[in-house]
Amino acid sequence: MKQTYGDTPLHMLQPKALFNFTSQALGFVTQSLGLREPSSYTTADDDDALCRYGLDIREKDEETGLDTYSLSEVSYHETYDDCWIVLYDKVFDVTRFLLEHPGGEDVILENAGRDATLAFQGVGHSTMALRALDDYLVGIVRPEERMYTNQNTYRQDAR
Numbered sequence: 001m002k003q004t005y006g007d008t009p010l011h012m013l014q015p016k017a018l019f020n021f022t023s024q025a026l027g028f029v030t031q032s033l034g035l036r037e038p039s040s041y042t043t044a045d046d047d048d049a050l051c052r053y054g055l056d057i058r059e060k061d062e063e064t065g066l067d068t069y070s071l072s073e074v075s076y077h078e079t080y081d082d083c084w085i086v087l088y089d090k091v092f093d094v095t096r097f098l099l100e101h102p103g104g105e106d107v108i109l110e111n112a113g114r115d116a117t118l119a120f121q122g123v124g125h126s127t128m129a130l131r132a133l134d135d136y137l138v139g140i141v142r143p144e145e146r147m148y149t150n151q152n153t154y155r156q157d158a159r
């Protein structure tokens with residue numbers, strides 16, 4: 001079987017791409033052997049690469065069954081073509097909603113890749129808007145980084 005990286009045969013890879021491929025492969029092996037925490041050092045690019053190999057190692061949230069994302073991973077999705085926001089600790093891919101948003105695309109893009117809860121609350125969105133969120137849900141923030149729902153004793157103590 002011919003080995004490829006994406007659509008490119010391995011022997012055609014440029015040195016940088018070859019380095020990326022090698023470090024991703026090594027990263028996966030060390031993770032599998034338990035030498036480092038699953039996905040704690042992975043970037044969105046790592047995860048995309050692993051998914052291309054059919055190796056979806058993303059952790060699921062025990063309570064909701066949703067995929068978990070770190071705030072750092074969310075921050076990679078900050079463009080017009082790939083726009084994610086965090087609301088109430090949930091992660092939403094609102095790329096296809098940008099043009100539909102009654103408040104315009106700019107206000108969402110200003111919060112792209114970040115927690116937009118305060119901005120969202122500030123507008124006083126209707127229950128219809130809250131219901132519309134479901135269509136764009138892709139996951140939930142990792143437990144240790146949640147601000148609204150849980151378990152984050154550090155923040156609870158600080159209040």
Ligand code: HEM
Pocket residue numbers: 085092094097101102103104107108111116119120123124125126127128129130132133136
């Ligand atoms: C997926 C996320 C969002 C959804 C589903 C959503 C949905 C909506 C909907 C349905 C409306 C019409 C008014 C209403 O029913 O409340 C609206 C208006 C608006 N939204 Fe959002 N929104 C989202 C995110 C945001 C964010 C992050 C901001 C940031 C500031 C924002 C700012 C506004 C503004 C300024 C209006 C216009 C309010 C007005 O003219 O009265 N929205 N949004």
